[in-house]
Amino acid sequence: MRDTLRNRMGWLHSWVGFVSGLILVVVFTGGTLAMFDTEITRWMQPELAVLPQTALTAEALNHAGEQMQALQGAGQMAFLSLPSERDPVLRILHYDGHAFVGPALSPRDGADLNVRQTQGGQLFFDLHQSLYRGPVWGNMVTEIVAIGLLIAVFSGLVIHFRNLVPDLLLFRPFAAPGRSWLDAHLMAGVLMLPFIIMITYTGAVIHGPRLFPMISNGHGGKAANRAGPDKAHGMASAAPLAPMWEQAKAVFGEGNIGFIRFEPRTISFYRSDAADFVMTRDHVDFSPRDGRQIGVKYGERGIQALGGVMRGLHYARWGTTGLRWLYFVCGAVGSAMMSAGLVLFVIKHRRAHGGTVKLALAEAFTLSVTLGLPVAALGFLWSNRLIAPSLAQRDLLEAKVFFLLWLCLLLHAVVRSGAGCVRAAWREQAWALAVLGCGLPLLDLLSRRGSGWTPQLDVYLAVDACAFGFGVLAMWGQSMIARDR
Template sequence: MRDILRNRMGWLHTWVGFVSGLVLVVVFTGGTLAMFDTEITRWMQPELAMLPQAPLTAEGLNHAGEQVQALREKEQTVFLALPSVRDPVLRILHYDGHAFVGPALDPRDGTDLNVRQTQGGQLFFDLHQSLYRGPVWGNMVTEVVGIGLLVAVLSGLIIHFRNLVPDLVLFRPFAAPGRAWLDAHLMAGVLMLPFIVMITYTGVVIHGPRLFPMISNGHGGKAGRPGHDRAHDAAPFAPLAPMWKQAEAVFGEGNIGFIRFEPRAVSFYRSDAADFVMTRDRVDFSPRDGQQIGVKRDERGDQSLGGIIRGLHYVRWGTLGLRWLYFICGAIGSAMMSAGLVLFVIKYRRTHGGTVRLALAEALTLAVTLGLPLASLGFLWSNRLIDPSLAHRELLEAKVFFLLWLCALLHGVLRSCTGLVRTAWREQAWGIAALGCGLPLLDVVSRRATAFTPGLDVYLAVDACAFGIGILALWGQSMIVHDR
């Protein structure tokens, strides 16, 4: 009976794991990079490199409010993001369907800093949350594959329960390819099991209402997408600085995240980084005279639980060290799923070698395992190579990302169908190595015309990570997949 159960669980783990794994590698990789989405955006706006750290002033906020008012008179719906430790500028933003974009302002006086427009790290957040397919169908797909991951984890535990401890300590990277990939898959899965279960469960719960509308997680999409409200009334509103001071008196100094402008209220929302529990608490003011209307707080109970779950998943309150821990765990989780996909194609190559179905499976595995990092690095390269003054350049950067990803898929299909899958893996690994190791040099050269200051900052951090990925690709290109 036990062997029958393990065999059935093995079939379930293999097929559910592969089908959902193709999407989950994308989701996990996007989420891992989205841990530093704000920092990636700053890297992709090198004009901010020389901006000194300066506190927000009343003059800067009032001037920003005047610019918001001018945009509202043109019937543009925008909101104002206040400076933070991670992003020390004022931003007038609108939601373009994928990312929040708009001008960056100097917090000292509210003047436009003339930065290049980019979707930045928000592209990876959108990829993680909805596969860049919008908040309905995209979220539904990620929700379904998240449930698939929980099924795969449960079935995997049943399969390997008896050998859980040996699998934790045994790793043979130089064994036969199948054995080495299996050891890596099992070790990463066992070590990262608590994190994978936590991050998947919280992600499923957050977006559960999209699959089950009768369930409410206490976090309305309207508050989460401040740029969607229409500006029905663009009449002038009172200066923002006095309202800001009153809002800080309620939530604490530095704990205001963004300002939203509605016909009957100017709302100051508490920052997501202010507390472990992620809420949409706000202070409302009259737009005419700036008088406080009231304080709106999320109710306790179920909504408070939803705030805890969102806080665990997004960890926007976390320290730099905690976000790096999430980043490392997410990267290992992505590697674990990638190893599972490779195991699938190695296993079925023995019985289905030369078939179209296997060639497609190998091409898809290659596209999400190496094609996605290749496209991500190309996305960073495009940011520095596309003219900063070009209109709608942020959309062009995104097109470069998806075009490179498509090319990686087509390259994998071509090589797989001609029996040269090993060559395909090595060629794409060489591409990652070239783009990753070359990115720091590109950063130095491209920032020399704007602002290059050697030192420990977000620019050096992104360059170092890209260089590390390039070195890892160089090391692994001869060990990735062997056609045996």
Template sequence: MRDTLRIRMGWLHEWVGFIGGLILVVVFTGGSLALFDTELTHWMQPELSRYQPSPLSDDALNRIGRLAQDLRSQGQNAFITLPTPRDPMLRVQYFNGHAFIGTVYNPADGFPILTRETGGGQLFFDLHHSLYYGPFWGNMLTEIAAIGLLVAVVSGIIIHFRSILTDLLLFRPFASKTRAWMDAHILAGLLFLPFMAMMAYTGAVIHAPRLFPMFGMGHHGRPGHERPAHPQGGRAPGNGQNAPALAPLAPMLHKAEAVLGADTVGLILFERGTVSMTKADSASFALSRDHVTFSEKDGSQIAVVQIPDNLHRIGGVLRGLHFIRWASLPMRWLYFISGLVGSIMMSGGLILFLMKHRPKKARSFLFRLAETLTIAVTTGLPLACLSYLWANRLFWSDLPARGALEIRTFFIVWALALIHAALRSFSAKPRRGWNEQCAVFAAFALTLFPLDLLTRSANGFLNGFDVYKSVDLTVFCFGLAALFIHRRLVAL
């Protein structure tokens, strides 16, 4: 009976794991990069490297409030993000239909800093959250994939339950290729099992209210991540040329901090006749979206909105566990490494699937299609992510709609990687597909640092270990890993 159950679980694990794994590699890769979305946006605006962080002044905030009001009078649903340790700049942003774009201001004096338009790290957040497809169908796919991951985890535990202790102690990298990949897949899956199960469960719960409103856990009408509410197209309903004068924002901020806590306000949102000083997602473990509302006309306090009950608090805790915007830098690095290991573990599962079926089905159309898709998500996706960073520095800074062009470059390169994978998978030597894409990735990853030096102000080179050097070094390490894999593939 037990052997029959293990056989059935093996079939379930194999097929659910492969189909869901194609999506989950994308989700985990995008999610890992999205942990540093703010830092990546900073790297993709190299003009900021010459500015040192400075405290926010009342005059600067009041000045920016008037600018945001002007944008709203023109029909833009503008909002303000306040400086944080991760992003020490003052920003006025609005939603352009898919991305949040806007202008950067010096928090000391409120004067604009000319920076290039960029999609920044938000691309990876959208890729993780909804496969960049949209708020319903994209969420539906990631929700199904999260459930599939839970199924794969449970079936994997049943399959390997008898040998869990042995699998934790054994790793044979110099055994046969199949055995080595299997050991690595099982070891990574066991060591990071709690992380992957937690991310799958919290991700499924977070998406559930969007897909099934009757099971909502309460969002207070606001998203559970650090993205403000907005109407489609970025238009501000009810605003026009007759928008009322805005009272100074600095007194409102001080009053809100007296209620919510010092340095906890992260967003200033404008609605019909009101200003909401909203608690930053990084201010507490649970994402609460607490806010204090003021009159736009005279700055008088109208209401304090906080978590109403324990049910809403549970939802905030689950979102806090998933997005970890509250976490320190070491904790976010731990999540980043865990997410990458999860992506590698699922990529290993895809490769094991191909190894198992190659002897009998190597020439079939479905097998070659499976190998094409596997190459596209395991090597093509990282190549597309790297091309996104290169496009940011190669497109001239005042190019119209350059943020959209950066994102388009990402998808074009990913599509080219898919076409290249198909050409190689349907040829006599499919291994060349893996090898060539690893070689291209290694070449561009190892030369990103010189590109950064050539396209950024020399004033920022001696500022210590800043965000620019951190991104360059991380990508350089990925390049070394790709070069190692390339050399191993050549030797086979």
């Protein structure tokens, strides 16, 4: 009976794990990079490297408020993001369907810093959250594969429960290819099991109300707080923002104001996501005409605050840099665990289906998400420095480079797999990852020469070091990847 259950769980783990794993590797890789989405955006705007650290002034805030007033008068919906430790500039942002983009302003006087437009790290956040397919269909797919991951985890525990400890103690990275991939899959899966369950469950809970509005009656208050598009109540005589800012700080505390929304009837100062473990949308409302405080509105309270806890656990925006690095490492190991599972699937089915079109496609998709996606991500960073900074809609062009390069890598994998040269395809894409990763620090140095390159520990050096590290890892591992799996 037990062996029959294990056999059935083995079939379930294999097929559900492979089908959902192809998407989950993308989701986990995007989420891992999105832990530092703000820092990646700063790297992709090298003009900010020479910006001195300056506290936000009343002059800069009032000047930004005047620009927001002009935008609202022109009918453009935007909000004002305040400086933080991770992003020390003012930003006027609007949503372009995938990312929040807009000009960066000096926190000293509110002057436009003339930075290049880019989707930056938000591309990876959108890839993680909705596969870059929007908040409905994209979120629905990620919800479905999240359920698939939970099924794969449960079935995997049933399969390996009896020999779990011996398998962990007998990790053999240089054994036969199938054995080494299985050992890596088991070790990564067991070590990251609490993180994987936590991040998957909280992600499913976060998107649940959006996909199933009938279960989210408690969230209706957020929409009710937004004033309707009443043009008659425009901001023709908007009061300065600085006095409102001081009152909002008295409510939420110094440094705890994240962004400002401009509505026809109110100007709302929202508490920062980094202010507390419970991630809510608490805000202070002011009259745009005279700056008078209207009231303080709090989001979820009581049992509904569990939603804020789930968001706090998942996004970890309240966490220190060390905690975000821990999430980054756990996400990277989780992606590696799923990638190893995909490789194990094609190894297992090569014996029975070798040379078939189905196996060639399985090999190609496995390669394109395991190595093709990181190569495309590095190509995205390269494109940021190679595309002219003043080019119109360059942020969209960078995103197109990312997806076009990823598509080319998929086609390369399909052609090579179909021709029976899959090992060569793995080696070639590993070398592409090594070249782009190891070459990125040099590109950063050359593109910022004379305008902001300094040998100090900052976000630029951190991104360069990570890219170089992954490049070296790919260079070391390409011979192992190309072995007869």
